[in-house]
Amino acid sequence: xxxxxxxxxxxxxxxxxxxxxxxxxxxxxxxxxxxxxxxxxxxxxxxxxxxxxxxxxxxxxxxxxxxxxxxxxxxxxxxxxxxxxxxxxxxxxxxxxxxxxxxxxxxxxxxxxxxxxxxxxxxxxxxxxxxxxxxxxxxxxxxxxxxxxxxxxxxxxxxxxxxxxxxxxxxxxxxxxxxxxxxxxxxxxxxxxxxxxxxxxxxxxxxxxxxxxxxxxxxxxxxxxxxxxxxxxxxxxxxxxxxxxxxxxxxxxxxxxxxxxxxxxxxxxxxxxxxxxxxxxxxxxxxxxxxxxxxxxxxxxxxxxxxxxxxxxxxxxxxxxxxxxxxxxxxxxxxxxxxxxxxxxxxxxxxxxxxxxxxxxxxxxxxxxxxxxxxxxxxxxxxxxxxxxxxxxxxxxxxxxxxxxxxxxxxxxxxxxxxxxxxxxxxxxxxxxxxxxxxxxxxxxxxxxxxxxxxxxxxxxxxxxxxxxxxxxxxxxxxxxxxxxxxxxxxxxxxxxxxxxxxxxxxxxxxxxx
Amino acid sequence: xxxxxxxxxxxxxxxxxxxxxxxxxxxxxxxxxxxxxxxxxxxxxxxxxxxxxxxxxxxxxxxxxxxxxxxxxxxxxxxxxxxxxxxxxxxxxxxxxxxxxxxxxxxxxxxxxxxxxxxxxxxxxxx
Numbered sequence: 001x002x003x004x005x006x007x008x009x010x011x012x013x014x015x016x017x018x019x020x021x022x023x024x025x026x027x028x029x030x031x032x033x034x035x036x037x038x039x040x041x042x043x044x045x046x047x048x049x050x051x052x053x054x055x056x057x058x059x060x061x062x063x064x065x066x067x068x069x070x071x072x073x074x075x076x077x078x079x080x081x082x083x084x085x086x087x088x089x090x091x092x093x094x095x096x097x098x099x100x101x102x103x104x105x106x107x108x109x110x111x112x113x114x115x116x117x118x119x120x121x122x123x124x125x126x127x128x129x130x131x132x133x134x135x136x137x138x139x140x141x142x143x144x145x146x147x148x149x150x151x152x153x154x155x156x157x158x159x160x161x162x163x164x165x166x167x168x169x170x171x172x173x174x175x176x177x178x179x180x181x182x183x184x185x186x187x188x189x190x191x192x193x194x195x196x197x198x199x200x201x202x203x204x205x206x207x208x209x210x211x212x213x214x215x216x217x218x219x220x221x222x223x224x225x226x227x228x229x230x231x232x233x234x235x236x237x238x239x240x241x242x243x244x245x246x247x248x249x250x251x252x253x254x255x256x257x258x259x260x261x262x263x264x265x266x267x268x269x270x271x272x273x274x275x276x277x278x279x280x281x282x283x284x285x286x287x288x289x290x291x292x293x294x295x296x297x298x299x300x301x302x303x304x305x306x307x308x309x310x311x312x313x314x315x316x317x318x319x320x321x322x323x324x325x326x327x328x329x330x331x332x333x334x335x336x337x338x339x340x341x342x343x344x345x346x347x348x349x350x351x352x353x354x355x356x357x358x359x360x361x362x363x364x365x366x367x368x369x370x371x372x373x374x375x376x377x378x379x380x381x382x383x384x385x386x387x388x389x390x391x392x393x394x395x396x397x398x399x400x401x402x403x404x405x406x407x408x409x410x411x412x413x414x415x416x417x418x419x420x421x422x423x424x425x426x427x428x429x430x431x432x433x434x435x436x437x438x439x440x441x442x443x444x445x446x447x448x449x450x451x452x453x454x455x456x457x458x459x460x461x462x463x464x465x466x467x468x469x470x471x472x473x474x475x476x477x478x479x480x481x482x483x484x485x486x487x488x489x490x491x492x493x494x495x496x497x498x499x500x501x502x503x504x505x506x507x508x509x510x511x512x513x514x
Numbered sequence: 515x516x517x518x519x520x521x522x523x524x525x526x527x528x529x530x531x532x533x534x535x536x537x538x539x540x541x542x543x544x545x546x547x548x549x550x551x552x553x554x555x556x557x558x559x560x561x562x563x564x565x566x567x568x569x570x571x572x573x574x575x576x577x578x579x580x581x582x583x584x585x586x587x588x589x590x591x592x593x594x595x596x597x598x599x600x601x602x603x604x605x606x607x608x609x610x611x612x613x614x615x616x617x618x619x620x621x622x623x624x625x626x627x628x629x630x631x632x633x634x635x636x637x638x639x640x641x
Contacts, residue, residue, distance in 0.1 A: 152608065183556075
């Protein structure tokens with residue numbers, strides 16, 4: 001009757017949903033919940049791999065939910081970028097979850113860590129795979145509401161303080177996103193991203209389009225933590241459990257960056273000049289001020305939070321340039337940043353175990369207690385700074401090359417200066433935390449955690465090393481993703497040209513629109 | 515009709531921005547609430563207002579004749595109301611818990627997570 005392969009695009013969203021529902025049903029049985037969590041994320045990873053393989057061979061894939069074909073109904077659609085990021089996100093989430101099994105205390109599992117994590121993964125995959133812009137807002141809210149639950153888990157005073165700022169500012173950002181979507185709908189009468197692509201280009205006058213594009217930049221930029229809208233991130237990301245910090249830093253800002261890429265490359269491909277000009281300078285400021293902010297911080301988790309902000313600037317800088325090489329660099333950097341942000345926050349969790357805190361002033365001489373942690377932190381940090389041959393080096397090469405080609409010297413300077421500042425930062429942090437000799441009478445260095453924690457961190461550190469040495473597959477993937485964004489014809493055709501029959505195949509209950 | 519509602523939406527946005535600029539958590543909560551409602555009304559207006567023409571399709575027709583009320587914005591608003599209501603409930607609980615444990619509702623005084631550092635970062639032995 002029809003094409004069962006279209007179901008591939010549903011599973012990365014549906015599996016975590018089913019896992020979350022099952023985990024809620026089994027409330028109180030933490031061990032079973034943990035098993036379900038690990039299984040669900042592993043299955044999500046496998047499903048997204050299958051999806052990526054299909055997209056790689058056959059091109060973009062779409063499926064209409066509930067049999068309402070686009071542009072009237074909601075479709076899920078995957079191109080190389082969406083499918084590729086789902087693969088990387090679920091892989092890193094799996095590693096973080098394994099880390100969490102050894103790291104998280106029993107009372108936090110009792111509080112529902114597994115269902116919330118799975119709901120978060122559903123929201124992230126949904127945002128990567130949706131082809132409807134209102135649906136994108138819904139996935140943002142799914143992610144947001146589960147992240148609220150995660151960030152206050154533990155209930156310490158500083159967590160509540162961080163959560164207040166995180167909650168208000170993120171809620172404001174999604175509301176602004178909703179305003180932008182409403183205005184866009186008012187102008188075009190459609191919500192399907194593929195349909196918008198043509199209709200926005202056909203709009204007669206520019207000022208309203210520019211306004212809506214700027215509203216998208218503000219709201220998604222706030223989600224991605226672009227300067228000067230980034231203040232919620234360093235206010236909150238250092239407070240929750242190490243697991244939660246790792247998964248937030250790895251995924252949430254990247255969903256914002258992905259949405260910026262989708263909106264500005266597919267919905268506003270040729271318009272939004274003002275927003276693009278603003279984006280260049282905002283990106284440069286984010287890169288440099290993020291790195292400077294990190295240098296000024298005294299808490300190791302806050303240092304890492306600021307480096308996440310700096311990385312967002314690098315990614316958005318590539319988007320602002322918008323050529324094929326630049327988008328290749330941006331996509332590569334998103335993948336690199338997902339891996340490395342998770343690795344650094346996991347390392348910070350282990351440093352806190354070994355050193356008894358996260359204030360750099362209190363930490364010293366950890367090299368003696370844990371040479372493994374020292375080496376892992378150093379490799380992750382050098383990759384973050386972009387030292388060859390690690391993974392962080394290549395995207396910066398492409399971005400600098402792209403910037404020189406089109407004469408965007410601001411971006412080139414920003415990437416190089418922020419890389420230099422990050423290198424200084426990593427060297428200084430490493431020297432203080434690991435090399436400095438502990439003063440007399442200092443607290444003894446504790447154990448840094450068991451083999452599971454070390455193994456999980458090692459997987460990510462080895463990954464950043466291997467991607468650096470053998471970067472061809474990631475470059476191919478990013479190049480194809482950049483091509484899909486620049487010529488979205490295949491994506492648009494996949495969404496709009498859905499045969500009625502395939503559309504009738506079926507509803508999956510993953511949609512939130514009543 | 516659209517113009518009247520557009521002015522109303524603008525007034526609600528102005529009120530919510532004024533409230534959101536405050537440092538009191540209570541005013542922030544109210545500001546978020548007004549902002550949400552202004553947005554819902556905005557979605558409603560962007561769907562165009564057509565009076566007394568229900569979104570029904572005559573039997574025998576596949577597509578409605580022109581001029582019916584647009585049902586989609588109402589579905590969108592319903593979704594947005596459900597979401598913003600649940601988030602609003604969460605914000606209320608969060609703010610109350612924050613007041614209980616931090617002892618203040620003034621955001622300027624909420625500095626537990628970001629202490630104003632008097633300690634230099636690298637006190638202790640030089641490297």
